[in-house]
Amino acid sequence: MAANLIKNKHEVTGFDLSEQALSALKNTGGETAATALDACKGAEVVITMLPSGRHVAQVLNPKFIQNLSNGTLIIESSTIDATTARSVASIAKQNGCLMLDAPVSGGTAGAQNGTLTFIVGGSDKALEKAKPYLECMGKNIFHAGESGSGQVAKICNNMLLSILMLGTSEALNLGVAHGLDPKVLSEIMQKSSGRNWALELYNPYPGVMENVPASREYKGGFAVDLMTKDLGLAQEASLDAQVATPMGSIARNLYRMWSVAGNGKLDFSSIIQFLNKK
Amino acid sequence: MAANLIKNKHEVTGFDLSEQALSALKNTGGETAATALDACKGAEVVITMLPSGRHVAQVLNPKFIQNLSNGTLIIESSTIDATTARSVASIAKQNGCLMLDAPVSGGTAGAQNGTLTFIVGGSDKALEKAKPYLECMGKNIFHAGESGSGQVAKICNNMLLSILMLGTSEALNLGVAHGLDPKVLSEIMQKSSGRNWALELYNPYPGVMENVPASREYKGGFAVDLMTKDLGLAQEASLDAQVATPMGSIARNLYRMWSVAGNGKLDFSSIIQFLNKK
Amino acid sequence: MAANLIKNKHEVTGFDLSEQALSALKNTGGETAATALDACKGAEVVITMLPSGRHVAQVLNPKFIQNLSNGTLIIESSTIDATTARSVASIAKQNGCLMLDAPVSGGTAGAQNGTLTFIVGGSDKALEKAKPYLECMGKNIFHAGESGSGQVAKICNNMLLSILMLGTSEALNLGVAHGLDPKVLSEIMQKSSGRNWALELYNPYPGVMENVPASREYKGGFAVDLMTKDLGLAQEASLDAQVATPMGSIARNLYRMWSVAGNGKLDFSSIIQFLNKK
Amino acid sequence: MAANLIKNKHEVTGFDLSEQALSALKNTGGETAATALDACKGAEVVITMLPSGRHVAQVLNPKFIQNLSNGTLIIESSTIDATTARSVASIAKQNGCLMLDAPVSGGTAGAQNGTLTFIVGGSDKALEKAKPYLECMGKNIFHAGESGSGQVAKICNNMLLSILMLGTSEALNLGVAHGLDPKVLSEIMQKSSGRNWALELYNPYPGVMENVPASREYKGGFAVDLMTKDLGLAQEASLDAQVATPMGSIARNLYRMWSVAGNGKLDFSSIIQFLNKK
Secondary structure (H helix, E strand, C coil): HHHHHHCCCCCCCCCCHHHHHHHHHHHHCCCCCCCCHHHHHCCCCEEECCCHHHHHHHCCCCCCCCCCCCCEEEEEECCCCHHHHHHHHHHHHHCCCEEEEEECCCCCHHHHHCEEEEEECCHHHHHHHHHHHHHHHHEEEEEEECCCEEEEEEEEHHHHHHHHHHHHHHHHHHHHHCCCCCCHHHHHHHHCCCHHHHHCCCCCCCCCCCCCCHHCCCCCCCCCHHHHHHHHHHHHHHHCCCCCCHHHHHHHHHHHHHHHHHCCCCCCCHHHHHHCCC | CHHHHHHHCEEEEECCCCHHHHHHHHHHHCEEEHHHHHHHHCCCEEEEECCCCHHHHHHCCCCHHHCCCCCCEEEECCCCHHHHHHHHHHHHHHHCCEEEECEEECCHHHHHHHHHHEEEEEEEHHHHHHHHHHHHHHECCCCCEECCHHHHHHHHHHHHHHHHHHHHHHHHHHHHHHHCHHHHHHHHHCCCCCCCCHHCCCCCCCCCCCCCCHHHHHCCCCCCHHHHHHHHHHHHHHHHHHCCCCCHHHHHHHHHHHHHHHHHHCCHHHHHHHHCCC | HHHHHHHCCCCCCCCCHHHEEEEHHHHHCCCCCCHHHHCCCCEEEEEEEECCHHHHHHHCCHHHHHCCCCEEEECCCCCCCHHHHHHHEEEHHCCCCEEECEEEEEEECCCCCEEEEEEEEHHHHHHHCCCCCHHHHHEEEEEEEEEEEEHHHHHHHHHHHHHHHHHHHHHHHHHHHHCCHHHHHHHHHCCCCCEHHHHHHHCCCCCCCCHHHHHHHHCCCCCCHHHHHHHHHHHHHHCCCCCCCCHHHHHHHHHHHHHHHCCCCCCCHHHHHHHHCC | CCCHHHHHCCCCECCCCHHHHHHHHHHCCCCCCCHHHHHHHHEEEEECCCCCCHHHHHHCCCCHHHHCCCCCCEEEEECHHHHHHHHHHHHHCCCCCCEEECCCCCCCHHHHCCCEEEEEEEEHHHHHHHHHHCCCCCCCCEEEEEEHHHHHHHHHHHHHHHHHHHHHHHHHCCCCCCCCHHHHHHHHHHHHCCCEEEHHCCCCCCCCCCCHHHHCCCCCEEEEHHHHHHHHHHHHHHHHHCCCHHHHHHHHHHHHHHHHHHHHEHHHHHHHHHCCCC
């Protein structure tokens, strides 16, 4: 992401706990700093990408934000809970900063090729200011609503995706167990009311589709552990808003169990094997 | 369906327990018979459409089939269990008849307009012979495999459809509970990996899409009770083949409970209300 | 079971496909026959124990039953679907025989020690006649109702048992993950409203209780595959009567998946490992 | 609870937002204070009972605790999340106070009759000091472990209880749908491996047991909304510790949906009606 900003003539100063990440940044023409605050002081735009809401709250703490220049735009691109995203945005606002929650999808390939999707929560004004930067790194930018909405929209989408994947897997397993060809069944459902993203672009049954994780032993792709994390965030959001999400709950449990069984690094379409591995 | 055959110059003789159905047939230029056997004796093609596997086994019993002419093509269009479909096909074969299981989708509108979808199980030869007839009544004809496969493919698709609908409903409810606009969230997910038939053509959230059941209080469409029946067939098929279908199981239970709560006649997208009705 | 009848001065003639079973019978003083019919002709009481409903229907077919003496009492002790049990009972009645469905629990130890539990469906008259025989083999005899009710009561109980086991496992795992001692937590719940058979006699957490499968790596006991079979029968019964059993459905899927993962021969309390194995 | 302390010669000063609660306290011989802090200043023992973790964190905030006398024992009797319980306990310790999390069960009847059950988390020393007070109000006192463990044990127990209730309900519904007498089936399962607290003391099927909510239209007892709250806490704890609890997840969703359908005030055994109401 930094490389794509630099390629577009932006000056980037970065900080990371990993030495490797820092030297990669240097190699693409960026500057590095000794601390997160050093990297961000005086910047027009601050972009963060961290593992969890806890880390975001620690880094973007009130004192840190007070040290930013007035009017700084914070683009928080981690996938975290909406509560933390809203709380940091509110502190930013109190300190004269703009903030967007802008979680991404598209994986490491999308990050490298500048084809990420950003799902953004925050004001129109902040988004307007962010667009030139986001467009260096991504292809699709969706505005989901006010602060926190980017996070909510992303976990809603990923919860739905896990359900599509499980449903598609169950339907294919059931058909194959009754003697159907998974390719023929996939085509029929894709032309019928079973049509969905997983059938169209990411068929979980080995041998049906080329160039998908199912055809390379579920290597690469979107890891089971990452899906499990997002499904956990979706369940937190469900509990928080007292919403019933029975399919999302079961999906979270199944992905967690599949990870516990030792498959956390496989692509999330590998869940088809959990249901009926021979 | 009979009317569309007659319109295409086929001679149709029908039988039904309902007087109304028989007089409707007469009005469109068909003949009626006093019994099912009278209607079918000497026919080149026999088409049946019955409520359940039990009824199919009763009507297409060995004695009945023995009374058909050699080489008669039976097109069995009910949605039933694959076991019964295979068993009747085997009796038909023993008696020199051809048989296809050819369950339909498309509803009463599809039947009237000749735009049904047929998902067919049986031999290539039988399907070749059936095509001129099926094409009078339907627009899409899918060949799923040998006898029984039409039934299996249909229930796989409908099980998957119910899961798409539940998943889409949960994602929309969750987003709205966190303040998102259901229309905006639907668009984002439809352009992302949450894309599916329900989001695209049959959005369950009231007010998002025109001309869908959600915008007319879930009237019309595909009834909860019919979905519940298909989900029951999917569970029978899962038990029969010892396949795990956790999402399909939960879907069957939720649809059954929604029906028990008095909503069996509503469209199946009404399930969104079961999850978080105010 | 035969040995316990012989010990109580009954004459037993048996038939089995396994040579080993036949020679075991001879060794305990029984007679063997060349066919099932030879074993049963002229007998006052016929006792069957077979793997599934399909086998029961094949062995106790109408012709076989017609060859039994008038007034013969059939004690059918397999665990099978209620539909088959009722249908065989009805044929027995038409031919002047009495029939009980009398599935057992208590495992091989119960069979050897004569401490089985019989859950019986059928008439009071048949049960009265059966008691002297059942009491040789079992300790508890429950009368569940008319024909088929023994099977229904047994699968209801076993479905409930699987749910107790899963719920107990989840509660213990959750407590331990938060630092509680599984023994202390087990005692608290056993004295509270979480009390149940699994906590009391069959604790699934290793090390909490001696002399249970959890303390010998889940060897022995009631196999996952047998529980999976019973849960399948419970789901068939649910579909048949159009009853919603969401917990029973999930239990059946989880046990099936645990079996598919290679644990079918372990005791059913091993499911605790499926949820959170380290 | 206050009345039972007063009856045992303790001096009680209380605070509540409800005027009614305050005058009830006066009527039983207690003192009232104008604020929570006024009530607690100088007290040897502080007992709190609040609706949620958020309220507990607000009342027992660091400043509040600094105002308590050194060595004060805080008995926090709300049912809340373990994280908040642990965090407040840690602040208490830093300020020289002792703290127990001591959630109760037993309902309003138990509170009035002094027969509550306390499930306690905290040090042996704190518990030793608390016992004379707890014994005025309760009959059973369980020590679950260190701070937070009382909360964890309680939600583990209540999650398990909800699963027992759902499983028992499903088994009874299934049996009745197949013609069994719910009383006979209850007795059989209670003497078999289906035995559990719900069958023994709280049968959900109307007419099987006297003096339970099922025999008075599910009035009184433990409300669906309270069970839903506890199941939400159990799910939070599961997410927090990354534990899979599929049955607990489904239970939480079903109870939430049953509440949404308008049954939040009914006893929690009413869930049997959700599954198969006629």
